[in-house]
Amino acid sequence: MATEASTAVRVSAKSKLPVMISIVLAMLVASMDTTIANTTMPIIAEELGNFNLYAWSFASYMIMSTVISPVAGRISDLFGRKTIFGAGLILFLLGSVLCGFANSMVQLVIFRAVQGIGAGVMMPFPAIIAGDLFPVEKRGKIQALFTAMWGLSAILAPMLGAFFVEFANWRWIFFINIPICIISFVLLSAYKEVYEPKKSKVDVFGALIFAVGVSLLLATTVVEQGAAIYGIVGAAVLVGFYLFEKRHSSPIIPLAMFRNKPFAWMKVNTFLACVSLFGTSSFLPLFLQREGYSLFISGVALLGMSFGWMAVSVPSGKWIMRYGYAKLILAGNILLVISGLFLLTMKEGSGFWHAFAAMVIQGLAFGLILTVSTIGSQQLVEPHQKGVATSIQLFASNIGTAIGVTIMGAFLARSSFFVGFEHLFLFGFIGCLFAFASSFLIRRV
Template sequence: MERKTNVKLVTISVFVATFMTAIEGTIISTAMPTIVGSLHGMEIMNWVFSIYLLTNAMLTPIYGKLADKIGRKPIFLTGIIIFIIGSSLCGLAQNMLTLIIARAIQGVGAGAIMPVALTILADIYSIDKRAKILGLNSAAWGVASIFGPLVGGFIVDTVGWHWIFFINVPIGLVLMGLIAYFLVEPKREKSNAPMDVLGSIQLMLVLLTLLLGFQLIGDVGFDLSVLLCLGASVVFFIVFVFVEKRAQDPVIDLNLFKNSTFVIVNLVATLISGFLMGVEVYIPMWMQGVLGKSAAIGGLVLAPMSVIWMVGSFVASHLMEKMVTKMVVAIGLGITFIGSAFLVLVPAAASFVWFFAISAVLGIGFGITITTTTVRAQSSVEPAKLGVATSFNTLVKTIGQTLMVSIFGVVINSVTSAELAKSSLTVDPDVMNQLVNPHTANTIPANLLEPLRGMLYSGLHMVYLIGIFLVAAAFILNMVVKENRKGEVSDGNC
C-alpha cells in the first residue's frame, strides 16, 4: 500500500517550525543585554538582529524556486539543518563578531523554513481550509511574542544565555525526523533546464544592497554609503531583469508580474507589513517614553494584537467562503484603517488602557489582511509556481518591514531633533534615548519630562500619519483588481 502524508503530524511539525523561527527574534531581545555584557561589543549589537533578517531575506526566493524544482521536503530539511548548525555556532560564540557570523548562518536556514512551511500547508490543504490553518500557524507568532521574553529571561537566569540557541538543536532534530517520515511528496518530473545560478546571484545582490542600504539609513541617515548601496541595487536589478529574460528556467518567472492579482496583492502585503513595524516598534516606545510605563507594559499592550490576529485569520476563512477575496481584504484593511486612525487621533495623555483596545482592533485587521493576501497570492498562480509565489510573498513582507522601520526611524529622529532645536531647553543630545528607556528616564529632571514627552509624541504622531496613508494606499490598490467568485482574475489584467 502506498504511503500518504500524515496531514495532522506534518501540520503540527510546520507549526513547531514556525514557532522555532518566530521565537528566535523575541527570545534574543530579552537575552541581548546579558549577551552584550558577556561578549562586549555594544556598538555592533544591532547587527545581531540585522544580519539574521538580511540573510533570511536574500535566500527566501531562491529556496522558493528550489522547492518548486526539486520538492518541498529536501529544501525544508536543508533549511532546518542549516538553522541547527547556525544555532549551535551561536551558542558556542565567544565574541560578538563570531555571534554575528553565526546569526548570518542561522538566517540562511530560516530563509527556507518559513516560506516552504507555508508552501507545504498550501499543498496539503485546499483553499477553503487554508485560511483557518494559516490562522493557527500565525498563532505561533503570537505565542512567541508573549512567551519569548519570559522563556528568554528564565533561560538566561538559570542555565545561561548560550542555551537560548542550543535549545533549537533537539527541536530541529525532532522536526527533521517528523517531516522526513510523515511528509510524502509525489514524484516530480526531472527538468532538463539548468538551475538559474546567474539569476540567483543577481537577485541576492539586489536584495543584499537594497536591504543593507535601508539598514544603514536607520544607523547613519542618508549618507554616501546609503546612496551607493541603493544605486548598486538599481544596477543589479536591471542586470537581473536582463538575465531572467534569457534564462531557461528563471529563479523568478517575470511572467508572474503580468498577473495583476499577484502584483497588487503583494504590494498590499508590502504596505501593511511596513505599517505593522510602526505598530510593533513604536507603541512600546509610546508606553515607555510618553506615558512613562515599564518595558513590561510596553510589550503587554501588544498582546491583544498577537492573540486576536488568530481570530482575524478564522474570520478571513469564514468570509472567503461567502465573498470574493478582494472584498475580504477590503474588510481587513478597513478595520486596520480604523486602528491606525485611533493611533493618529489619540492624545498624548490617553491612558495606556486605550492601547489594549487599539491593539485588539489592529490584531483582527492584520489577521484578516495578511492571511487573505497570503492565500490570494498562492491561488493566483498555477500549482507549479506555488513555491516561488509563496516565497515572494514572504520576501516582500520582509522588504516592507525593513524599508518602513528605517523610514520611521528617520522621521521620528528628524521630528524630535527639530522640536529640540526650536525649544529653549538645554539638554544632552542623547536625552531622547534616555527618555524612552525606563531605567534612565527617572534621571531626567522633572521640569524637562513633560516638554520632552510632548516632542516624542509629535514624532510618534508623524509616524502614524504616515502609517494611515500606507493603509489607505493599500485599500485603494486592493480595489483595482477585478476577480470572479473564486478570487481569480478573469482576464489576468486590471
C-alpha cells in the same frame, strides 16, 4: 539540470498531525530568534566586545532570512518541499550551535547570518505545506495557528531570554533551538510527495544577483555612513537581476507570474500595508513603557493583534469561497485605515486600552489582508509555482515591514519622544490610504 514539478502529496489524515507539528515547531523557533536576542544582546555585546557590531547581530539575521525566502520557495518547486525544508532546519540548527559557541561579536554576526539563511529557507514552508495538505476552505484555520505561533513567540522570546541570562547563560538562547529542530526534523518524515517532473535549469546566478541586490538595500537600514551608496548600488543590481531573469529559461523568480494582475496587485497591497502599519508593533510597547506601564503589560498590548488576526483567519477560507479574494482584501484595508486612525489619535496619556483596541483592529486588518493574499497567491498560479508564489508573498510583507520599521525609527530619532510618535503614526496613516487605494486595483476574483 533539475526537475520542475507539479507537487502532489500523499499524507493520511493521521500523518497530517506530525507534519503540522513539525512545521509549527520550525516556525516557532525561526520567529523566536528574530526577537529573543533583544533582551540579551546588551549583555552578550558586553561579554564579547565590539559593541559597534551590536546592530549587525540583528541585521545579519534579518537580511539573510528576508533574502532567502523567495529563493527557497522557488527551489522547493524544483527539488521538493521536504528536501528543502529539511535542509533549512539543518542550517538553522547548525547556525544555532555556532551562535552558542561564538567567542567574538564578529563570529556571532556571521553565525547569525547562517541562522538567518536557515530561517529564510524554513519560514515560507508552513504556508506552502499547508497549501499542499489542505483545501482552500480549511487553510484559514491553519493560518490562524501560524499566527498564534507568532503571537506566542513575541511574548515567549523575551521571557526566555531574560530567564536564561538570569539563571543559566545567554548561550542557551541558541542551544534551546537544538532539541526543537531535531523533533521537527524527525516528525517531517510523515510528509510524502509525488512529482510529475520536467527538466529545468537551476538559476544559480540569478539567485546570487537577487541576494546581493536585496542585501545591499536592506543594509541601508543599519549602516551609519554611505547608506545612499548601498541603496543606489543595490537598486542597480536589482535592475540587472530583472534584465537577466527576463532572458533566463527557468528564472529563480518567474517574472511572468506578475502578468497575472490580481496576483501582482496582491503583492503591491501587501507591501504597502506592511510599510504603513506592520512596524508599529515594534514601537508601541516603547510608547506604553514611557506612559508608565511595565514591560509585561506593554507586551500584552500586542496580544490584541494576535486576537484580531486569529478571529478572522479561522473563517477566512470559507469566506473566500463565498465572497472572493478582492472583497475580503478591500475589507481588510478598510479596517487598516480605521486602525491607522486609532493610532493617529494616540497622544500622551491615551492609555493601555486605546493601544490595545488599535492592535485588535490592526490584527483584524492584517488577518484578512495577509491570510487571503497568501491563499490567493497559491490559487492564482500554476501548481508547479505554488512554492515561489507563497514565498514572494512572504517577501513582500517582510521587505515592507523592514522598510516601514526603518522609516518609523528615523522619525523617533529626529524628534522628541511624543512628537516622534505623532510623526510615526501620521506616516502610518498616510501609508494606509495608499494601501487602501491599491486594494481597488485587485480584480474581482
